[in-house]
Amino acid sequence: MRRVVVPLVLGIAGFAILVSLGFWQLRRLEWKEAMVAEIARGIDADPVPLPAGVDPSMKYLPVTMTGTTTGDEILVLSGTRESGGGYNVVSGFVTDDGRRIMVDRGFVSQDARRAPRPPVRLRVNGNLHWPDEKGSSTPAPNLAEGVWFARDVPAMAAQLKTDPVLVVASAVGGDPQGVAPIPISVAGIPNSHLSYAVQWFLLAVVWAGMTAGLIWRITRRPV
Structure with missing residues (x-):
């Protein structure tokens, strides 16, 4: 039993980290979608006369x-x-x-x-x-x-x-x-957070599989 403790702990820790990164990307996705929606509303607002002072904070x-x-x-x-x-x-x-x-x-x-x-x-x-x-x-x-x-x-x-x-x-x-x-439209604003989240979750699945495989091999070895 003691032979599997270290790989099991590392496996659980790595899995937890990868899953947390996936959920972090989902939170980033929610933030980005809200930001893009706000930009879209700004783009489509009623036009105003060109301001006397213009700077990049007025983008869109x-x-x-x-x-x-x-x-x-x-x-x-x-x-x-x-x-x-x-x-x-x-x-x-x-x-x-x-x-x-x-x-x-x-x-x-x-x-x-x-x-x-x-x-x-x-x-x-x-x-x-x-x-x-x-x-x-x-x-x-x-x-x-x-x-x-x-x-x-x-x-x-x-x-x-x-x-x-x-x-x-x-x-x-x-x-x-x-x-x-x-x-101008929001179509050109990149938003890859969903694909990043999927990648982290897939890595978590692979990590879990590799951990399970390693533990199985360890338990099959003669003492």
Whole structure:
């Protein structure tokens, strides 16, 4: 009997730890779902005029504004399920009160990449955004072609000579110039806590099986 005490204690302790990690991930899942629901409500709220002071704490805030595009733009490599590969058009935008910001106007196909998009007056409803898309492996923008591989708000603002403020359009009044808005949604917010919980619970089952197998082998050995 004494031969199985240590592996049994270790087996029970390991099983308990793995199961507790699984339940911790389930609690994280509940927290994440509540957070995503709150973000969704914020995204879909009634838009407000663009605040005088804007900072990243206002991410997803719905805003409305009128102004004119500058004619300067950045094309960010993108794609949609319906249209395949293409680009998001990020335009310089001067509001009616003289502020220079950026508007992600939405998607154009590969064929429309070089279509003329001169300055145009627009009414834009959308959401403030600071995308977290640029990683260590993201290529540098191809400035000669005006093609970027991630939306990097400070870098794009420096290129377009605007304030580091990006509004992602959800609806555009005026001539869209062939650009289809892609509203912000919560679909892109990662939530893998359920899969993590399942992994911990499966590891707990495997640990329990291995412990049982070890104890069985120990008890089969001659004393």
